[in-house]
Amino acid sequence: MKIPYEKRKSLYGYGFISLWFVGILLWFLIPMVESFCYCFMDNTSLKPDVGGMHKEWLALDGWAWLSNFKYAFAMDPYFKQNLLNVLKDTAMTTPMILVFSLFIAVILNQEFKGRGFARAIFFLPVIIATGPVYNIINGDMGSTGVDSGAQFSTLFETDIVDELLEFLGVMNISESLSEVINTVTTDIFGLVWSSGIQILIFLAALQNIPVSAKEAASMEGATAWEYFWKITLPYVSPMILANFIYTVIDSFTATDNSVMSRVLEKQLDWDYAYAASMAWSYFAIVMVVVGIITVFVNRFIFYEVE
């Protein structure tokens, strides 16, 4: 019996992904479902034991159903506050990271002397920032005041940023504006260090802009400014969305954000059921936000292929 070509090819397809499929079943899907079940269980039925953990899956009284979630949202003094803080922080830093990394990518895409060196430096955070080194240097530099303008501020006994704002006449126009500016300036270190991958992705997108588009623009006498808005931005817009999702996920899984650290803290307290329910509701909220923004942004994106 001979199997038709198309069918044979699809069978080969299954063959290629079979190894991964076994893996994802063992190391991802089953643990995920298990962790999802923890959310609805009573903590007393999830006791740590010598052989890992003692589970009473089938015992009906082991299930707490929604009470974990109720506790998290109605009674826990920290969870809601932390959640709001993290969402607010992410909402503030994500656009900044996107704008900043696009700007740097455009600069690094130009022809100039020492470009390779500049690129090497700007991608350095990609190598270092995922590890424990980043946390240590961040803390140490904070405590010795080498980061941000603090060093100079103590030197001249002023707050440079505030002075500058006052000089420009925009100090105290609005409380939130000053706050935003202050966050940007004091956290320039965090900004630069957390946008390595984003710069890389934008740079790759910039190099995919066809030469013909560039030639046409310069024939028509487009200025650099017009070129950016009419050519660069539409071409990189799919990557803006990708970078947005990456940035949000990155900041949301960071162990140093307050919700995540609370989840880990609860895990260390053997409070798995509660930790899991916090983590899952956090995950769900972030996914919903990302989904809504993705659907909204998708309308403004220029896809070359379609």
Next chain:
Amino acid sequence: MDNEKLISAQEDAQDALLSTAVNESEAMETSAESAGSSERPNRLPEGYIPESAKPVVHEVKEVGSGMTPKQAMKIRMQSMNKQEIAYLRRKAVFEKCWPIFRFLILFGLGFVILTPLMFMISYGFRDNRDMNDPTVMWIPRNLTLKIMKQTIDAMGLTNPISNRQNPIFNTLVLNIGCSFLQVITCAITGYGFARFKFKGRDILFGLVILMILVPTQILSIPLYNTFRNFMFGSINLIDRFAVMYLPAMMANGIRAGLMIFIFRQFFRGLPKELEDAAYLDGCGPFNTFLRVMVPNAASSFLTVFLFSIVWYWNDYYVSSAFFLNTKTIALVLKNLDSTLNLAIFNNANAQVSAREKIVWLEAGCLISITPMLILYACLQKHFTEGIERSGLVG
């Protein structure tokens, strides 16, 4: 008013055009004359064709005119309208100023990035007394290797390899082995997703995306159970290398989702004719993958492999969840603070303030990232340009 100005401007322009025409014809003559009288009669070698015999070829820009480019530009500008001139002026100013701004921006931000590295080098080699000296900022007063040696001892880097207490050995075995396995399996999976049509492919690929999105923290405790009671409780895998190797072998290690995604994008970008030719010649799909696609993807393989090494090197969360006595470098660094408390500061003689402790921590940081920095410095091209070429975008 405006009209008059316009008319006069037009007249000017016409005059200018006329004068250029006259100038050009005059210049032609003069240049021909000057070419005729050979200027270097003394140094003529034999067989030299005199200048007058050669066809006169000028630059196309100012054919026949004896003007400098500046003059030519001036005349050309007279025939332009205001908007054109304004455009050119803006462009010239921008092109002059932009490099300066660009340098300032890149220098400033590059400084921000390099500060921690300089900080590490500066703090790692100084004596801890320097921390209390207000006159010491960047350049240490007491250069010493003492702190480095103490940190290396505290991190256990000098331990014998045999008893698995040596972080270097553990890290290397995990790092290189897992990265290697994971790159191969992820490439196979990515190829399957890129080139074959089968039922449920989109849903399965959705699972790959889910792998990227779901944080490991959610999975760590169920995974701990799985490893602790592996094969229905018969094998305890905790504290063995298998906890890293098994997922990596099945394309589920650290950031495997991202790697599958990159490979899929890359293989989709390769021309289909490559495989069709191989199929026609009777090559099976796996052989085609091995003999045709892999050689084409070599640079992409290297890039993903390098990133994988970096990610495994930097990982401390997964290893801290499943290792009890097995130390890796990232893990040791993460716990360096408490290790130091035990190893160095515990005796009564040493009274070390929190500020002084930074010296040891920075030395530890320097030790742990130096291999990655060397790797990066040597293979920087593959780190950055590989990503660009891998077709991650598109």
